[in-house]
Amino acid sequence: MHVIQRYFVRHMRNMVYVMSGLIISAILIQYLPIPFMRDRTLIASIFYLLSGILGLIPIFIKALVSLQLRVISIELLVSVAIVGALIIGEFSEAGIVAWLFLIGQIIEESTLTKTRSAVKDLIDLSPQTALRVTSPTAHDAEEVTIDAIKSGDYLLVKTGSQVPVDGVIVSGDGNLNEASITGESTARRKSAQDCDAVFAGSFLTDGMIVVRTTQVGDDTVFGRIIEVIEQAEDSKTAVQRFIDRFARYYTPVVILVSFATGVLTSDVRLAITILVLGCPGALVIGVPVSNVAGIGLGAKCGILVKGARMFHELSKVDVMVLDKTGTLTNGIPAVARVRECTIPATSSPYPELDINYVWRLAASLEQESTHPLATAVVTYVQRRMPAISFTQPKHFRVTAGQGVSAICDQHTVVIGNRRLLQAHAITVTPSDKIMADKWMHAGLSVVFIAIDGRPCIMIGIGDTIRRHANAALRQLRRQGIGRLIMLSGDSQTVVNEISSKLDLDEAHGDLLPQDKANFIRTIQGSNQKIAFVGDGINDGPALAVADLGIAMGDGTATTIEISDIVLLNSDITKLPIAHALAKATVINTYENIGIALITILILIIGLFTGFIYMASGMLVHEASILVVVINALRLSHRKLDTRQHRR
Amino acid sequence: MKRAILQVSGMTCPSCLDTIRTAVARQHGVQDVEVLFNAGKVKANFDERATNARSLANTVEKMGYVVERTTTKEN
Structure with missing residues (x-):
């Protein structure tokens, strides 16, 4: 038997072509006025019969294998229906049902492959x-x-x-x-x-x-990402679990109803029609197919979702709590403020230096240092003057915790904080001092560049807001997130400084990782759904406590383990995209459930009003499966424009 | 214990999943089976003294599905 089955599995397509030929010929013979042909109905019936028997073999074998394992499969229902139809002499119904069922499977397999293509494309990489x-x-x-x-x-x-x-x-x-x-x-x-x-x-x-x-x-890392996506695709939402349970009882119940109808009314035709309608196809396939499309599309643009449930949670989020460092900000020091120093009133006349020349000298010195503040200065200068060439400094000296000094291009260059300037007997004007205090209060490190004993430029260096962070927050608000809150371990003054530039409802500082988790618990008391967005390294407790943990990070095992959704490459613009995708996926799921329920309704009404029989019932059934798969495909072809948030 | 991962094609409905899971789980020496419908994967932990990945693949093939690739890993 296994040999026969393997043969049919391998040659499924060819067999369906043969069956299609038989069915079409039968219809032509039956309805076309072909001259000199007698017994047209008989010949057509033979063609239908052949198609029915040919289709029955693989369906029946599959049904038997499942039955041996005590699983009542759709194939069993269809086999009984075909056999029943053959017994009562409804050859055309039997032939068409077998053909529709098999052709349906082939089309489903190829369209399903398309919904899964996003992930398959990844694996093929x-x-x-x-x-x-x-x-x-x-x-x-x-x-x-x-x-x-x-x-x-x-x-x-x-x-x-x-x-x-x-x-x-x-x-x-x-x-x-x-x-x-x-x-x-x-x-x-x-x-x-x-x-x-x-x-x-x-x-x-x-x-x-x-x-x-x-x-x-x-x-x-790539292998782990694939594994997470594969597991996520098969993870189940509450709705889907309900449907699966429903389907498990639905099929046996249909068999009972059909049997009872057959015995009570002795209408075998009606009984087997009920059997054909008993396959809850679109209902069972509708939800997973939407989820696969959504998860696949996310994976394509660097949004790693651990399960379909996460999409449902994300679509319902009311409050989004975001970590500051590494999430809304870059997490690495960069030049945030620049100001030319004021000239003291008592100062003697001084040769004016070109500002770009000052920057070039500064970068030449800072280039020699590996300190993060020095790196920030070099990065800033390189962005300001892409074609810069450095001058080799002489007598280069590093004063730990203060700065650097050297002779460069015959100038004495001192770069560092006020302590270093004092050590070199360089004075800063009172107005610059006030400004420096102000910057330090806002959490910036202040660095002076002094040439030949005169302060020229003062720089404020600190953590800077990520590009497009504010646009991302605004987009989230437009998409319906009611409250946006920033939490940070930094001082409240630093937090206030950053939050003044962002579209936030609240911003809290001085929080330890545990305090962040407690903060989330407090809002959870008010019955709202909360997502926490953090960098995944030190925000473990908050990510775990929140209804949904979103990590900005990479595909490393720890990040994946502690969060529900990972935004790869730490790209904040992916946050509103993930939220929009979650909403679209959930809507698609409900559309598919709707389509499936309407199909069942049509079939039941059709059955009792008598305009649906076996073959037409099977057609409606197969068509509904195709409709839900195509609806899901619509989702996976959706354009997620990453640029719209960057305006 | 070893872990077999079979890449299977032909799973078109979630009910295929139940059938495959039940069949593989019945095999002597198989501990736990996981069937991923969308990825088309069957993952099973088995005792290498009682069975092997090839016989698990045969079980799946007997039920009318095509096993495209079989990999075995140490657990």
Whole structure:
């Protein structure tokens, strides 16, 4: 029997073509006025009969296999219906039902594949082979399958190919597109010099590198992301669990009703029609198919959702609580304020220095230092003057906790805080002092640039607001989030400074991780749904307590574990996109439930008013499945415009 | 204990999922089975002294589904 079944599984398509031919011929013979042909009805019946029997074989075998496992399958219902129809001589009904059922399965399989394509496209990104070399400098590349690669192996990656494993660059450099990991499509420069890490699934757009393998296959960041998505797709919402339970009882009940009808009315035709209508197809498939489309679309743009339930939660969120550092702000110091120093009234005439020249001297010194504040200054100058060339400073000196000094281009350059200026006997005007105090109060570190004993520029350095953060908050408000709250471990003055530039309802500072969790518990008391958005590293308690934990971060195991949704690449603009996607997915789910319920209603009404029989019932049934799948496809083809938030 | 992951095609309705899960779980030596409908994956932990991944794949094939790929991992 298994041999027959395997044969039918392999040749399903061809068989359905043959059946289609039989059915069409039968209809033509029956209804077209073909001359010189007698017994047209008989010939048509034979064609229908052949189609019915041909279709019955695979359906019946599948039904039997399930029955052996005590599972009442749809195939069993259809088999009984076909056999019944054959017995009472309704050959056309039997033939058409078998044909519709099988053709329905083929169409469903191919459309379902389309709804799952987002995730499949991702999986297809992982290469199946790799070029292994014996050492970072060897040229003995050998192509091996991915399963044969172990941690510690050296792999060669050429331009235009994919990184097959997680690892560290040990030789060469190149631009890597990490869209599959972070959703960010701009390539990043990575090199052996910086011991940069590379990830499986990323794409080397130019250059050539040798990678030392650290993780392979399912253990890579990419592998874990795929696993989370696969599990998420099959996770169930409360609605779906209800439907599944309903479906489990629905089928046996339909059999009983059909049997009872057959016995009581002796109308076999009506009894088997009820059997055909007893497949709750659209209802069972409708919800999962919407969820798959939504989760897949999210994965495509760097929004990792751990389950369909998370979408339902997110769509109902009333209050969004956001962490400050690393979420609304960049989490790394950057130049926030710049001001030219005032000239003291008592000062002697002084040669005016070009401001760009001052910046060039400053950057030349700061370049020598690895301090985060120095890096912030260099980054700022490079952005201001992209074509800058540095001058080599002489007598370079670092004073810990104060700043740097050197001779550069025959000028004495001092860059640092007021203590360093005092040590060099440089005075700052009272108005600059007041300004510096003000900046420090707002949480900024103040750095002076002094040339030849005269303060020229003062810089305020601190954590800066992420680009588009405010636009993202506004978008969330437009999408119906009622309250937006910022929490931070920083002092209240720093928090006030940042929140004054953002569209927030509340902002609270001086909070320990545990305090943030308690804060969320307090609002939860007021029966509102709360999402917490944090960086996933030190916000563990708050992420866990909130109804929904959203982490800004990467695909590392810890981030995924403690949160419900991960916004890869720490992109704040993905927050409103995730919220919009959640709403769209939930609406799509309810649309599909609606379509399924309407179908059942049509079938029941059709049955009792007598205009639906076996074949037409099967047609409505299969069509409804197709409609819900296509509706879900509409969702997965939705354009999530990431740019609309960047206006 | 080992873990077998089968990539299966032909699962079109969630009821296929029940059938496959029941059939694989009945196999001697199989501990727990997880069937991912959308990913088309069957994941099962089994005792390698009682059965192997190939016989699990056969079980699934017997029920009328195509097993595209089988991988086994140490648990």
